Amino acid sequence: MNLFACPACGEPAISSRDKFRLGPMRAVRCRYCRARVSVAALPSLILLALATLAFPFGFIAGFWLCQSSGSLPLSIFGGLVGFIALPLLFRLAHLRLVPLVVREG
Numbered sequence: 001m002n003l004f005a006c007p008a009c010g011e012p013a014i015s016s017r018d019k020f021r022l023g024p025m026r027a028v029r030c031r032y033c034r035a036r037v038s039v040a041a042l043p044s045l046i047l048l049a050l051a052t053l054a055f056p057f058g059f060i061a062g063f064w065l066c067q068s069s070g071s072l073p074l075s076i077f078g079g080l081v082g083f084i085a086l087p088l089l090f091r092l093a094h095l096r097l098v099p100l101v102v103r104e105g
């Protein structure tokens with residue numbers, strides 16, 4: 001599995017699943033040094049805001065792409081795919097771009 005290095009001890013302690021669930025208000029403990037590890041607040045919040053905006057935008061984009069087919073069910077399906085896929089992209093961006101930090105206390 002893909003592991004991220006702990007910002008306190010440098011050991012590969014944080015799984016991508018752990019990081020997936022992390023937000024600025026959530027922390028996990030490093031299994032090596034017991035440091036509380038979280039994500040950098042500002043990049044995380046910016047991505048969260050963008051992802052929230054992406055929800056309706058993804059639906060509209062998917063709907064539009066399939067609308068040329070002239071089939072309403074297909075358009076709605078395309079909208080749902082966009083609705084799911086776009087925020088997923090932001091989750092992946094979160095995983096790759098937002099740095100891990102040590103949270104005090």
Ligand SMILES: [Zn+2]
Pocket residue numbers: 006007008009010011013030031032033034035
């Ligand atoms: Zn550690």
